[in-house]
Amino acid sequence: MDNEDKSNPFSCNLIKKVSIKRRFILTVILTILFAVVSYIGIDKSAFSNMEGYSLNHFAYGVEQGRFDGYLKNLSDKNLRIDRPTAIVIDGLNAVTLKNREDASLVLNDILDKYKNGFMKVYFKNDVKLVGVDSPAVKIETVEEALKNLEGDDAETYTVKDHDTLWSISRKFGITLDDIYKLNPTVTATIFKGQILKVKEPKPVLTVVSEKKVVYMDDIPHETVYQKDGDMLINTSKVVADGEDGVKIVTAVLKYCNGQISEEDVINEDVLKEPVSEIVSVGTKPISATVALDYPIRGHIVITSRYGQRWGRLHAGIDIAASINDPIYAADGGTVVFAGWENGYGNLVEIDHGNGYVTYYGHANKLLVKKGDKVYKGEKIALVGMTGNTTGPHVHFEVRKNGVPVNPMTYLK
Structure with missing residues (x-):
């Protein structure tokens, strides 16, 4: 019996050894397969x-x-x-x-x-x-x-007694411009209980929005200056009015969080070209003596001359004319007074430089104002009867350094 067990290849001991070996191999194979499957199926983002x-x-x-x-x-x-x-x-x-x-x-x-x-x-x-x-x-x-x-909600402030926009701007460390931008409808006058925005919410994200727009716009006209030797230096006049042109603009408007940030013009079609304004600028030097034109056109009738009259100095001459006849500047210069003066009525005074000033009194209507630059022969007023006068006429004076002189010396 013992000999048979030793010679039989299918003995129990042999079978046990083979089974253990197979189990080991199977375990290794399963371990490898599990590792491969796990690697393939794993979410590598982990x-x-x-x-x-x-x-x-x-x-x-x-x-x-x-x-x-x-x-x-x-x-x-x-x-x-x-x-x-x-x-x-x-x-x-x-x-x-x-x-x-x-x-x-x-x-x-x-x-x-x-x-x-x-x-x-x-x-x-x-x-x-x-x-x-x-x-x-x-x-x-x-x-x-x-x-x-x-971002957080916009911060607001309720106006109290004695508040001003300036004091509110100082309180919150912002400028007046900031207040006006945050509150487009606000005016300089504020009242108690009024609610003002003092801080805009600041979003983390900036959203850009774009839209195409088409609109009409003006083309500004230019001003061309030309020299005129017949006009006194520092005087000017418009000889041809300018006119703006018109164009159709196609543009893309860009907004950042609802506030316009820039405009990109894509195309401009000109419908009407602008017309330049022409301005004559005087170059004639002001001489020590002046040659003046009469302030009235046509036949000259002097009804009262320069000199003593009724026991006192009549400081100019009176030139007869009809109501609302034009009164012209005797020479170019700057209007230094245009208004009511006792005795003179409506009066215009023109400074011609070098101490010379001319007066035009009793006007019915004034056509210039203080500061205007006028040229020789420019219409400055209309004949009237204002002030102390017995009939329609122009009272004309010439003053040198503030002292009345005889106008006839300078009129031509």
């Missing part, structure tokens, strides 16, 4: 805290107009729908939401507020959606994320 995809080329009017449409092109293997997703703005993690869908919804909600009426709406910032694996990250709701990204 080895990294964040993997992101840039959305900075997204814009309404360029793509379909939705972030979720854009994100369909992303690999779910790398950015799972149910994976916490961060909105990264200019390299900084701004907010984290529970999944990609919520993150996309937040961005779309922000863009939608600026979409109406615009051909393009997009973020100026570099915006990315990034998968997050860290369990320590705070997950925000859509409402919380929107509040954080859109």
Whole structure:
């Protein structure tokens, strides 16, 4: 019996040895297969805290107009729908939401507020959606994320007694221009209880919106100056009126968070060319003595001369004329007075330089005002009977350094 056991290859001991060997091999094979399957099936993003995809080329009017449409092109293997997703703005993690869908919804909600009426709406910032694996990250709701990204509410101030725009600007460290920009309808007069914006919310994201506009605009005319040797130096007159032109402008207006930031002109079509204004500028030097024209045209009738009259000096000459006849400047110069003067009635005084000033009294109507530059022969008033007078005429005086002199010496 013992001999048979030793010679039989199928003895129990041999079978046991083979079984142990097979079990070992099978265990090794199963271990290898398990490792291979685990490697293939593992989400490799778990080895990294964040993997992101840039959305900075997204814009309404360029793509379909939705972030979720854009994100369909992303690999779910790398950015799972149910994976916490961060909105990264200019390299900084701004907010984290529970999944990609919520993150996309937040961005779309922000863009939608600026979409109406615009051909393009997009973020100026570099915006990315990034998968997050860290369990320590705070997950925000859509409402919380929107509040954080859109900034705090505008800060307001209720006007109190004795407040002024200046005192309010000092209180909040802003300028008067800031107050007017924040409150477009406000005026310099404010009242108790009035509510003013003193701080604009500062959103984290900058939304750029673009729209094309077509409008008519003026083309400003130029002014051309030409020298005139017959006019006194420092005097001028318009010899041809200018006229603005008209053009049709096609432009793209860009807004940042609803505030216009720039205008890019695409095309201009000129409908009407501008016409230049022509102005003559006097170059004639003012001489020590002046040659004056009579202030009245036509036949000259002097009804009262320069000199003593009724026991006192008559400081000028009186020239007869009809009511509302034109009164002309005897020479070019600057109007230094135009108004009512006792005795003279309506009076014009013109300074011709070198101490010479001419007076034109009793006018019915004045056609110039103080500061006007007038040229020789320019109409300055109309004949009347204002002041102390017995009939329509012009009282004409010449004064040298403030002292009346005989006008006949200078009239030609």
